[in-house]
Amino acid sequence: MLWKMVLGMELYPRIGKSFDIKVFTNCRFGMMSWAVLAVTYCIKQYEANAKVSDSVLVNTTLMLVCVTKFFWWEAGYLNTMDIAHD
Template identity: 85%
Template sequence: MMSWAVLAVTYCIKQYETNGKVADSMLVNTVLMLVYVTKFFWWEAGCWNTMDIAHDRAGFYICWGCLVWVPSIYTSPGMYVPCQPSC
């Protein structure tokens, strides 16, 4: 989950270095990602009581999802925006 936040901020910094400013779309994308990650850590104790954690513990899908799926797929819009000059 931390890599998700780091990648979001990194893409924002990349757009600033490339274009000299941060577009509104990139700012909204980064803020929404950071709010979601903050909410996750704020309610982290409650996550241990969810059905998938209670029964699967640290199973493959949970570990793979947090380590690979979330950082790569959920940050792909943020990776796309700095590459576009009109965004």
């Protein structure tokens, strides 16, 4: 409790009762940005070379699978030990 007074910040800052800033920045913004960037790089490579290399295609596919899995199990992710401890 003393560290809150010294630093003047909360562990889980909120706006109102339902908007959690930490969840938004880590989950929504961060994970969605990762997916959008992966697809954008594929598009850029296609525009530059008229094809997408196998390595970029596999990397993008795996990233999209990871992001999809994250959003599918988001409630479980927020209850994991590293997030709860963080």
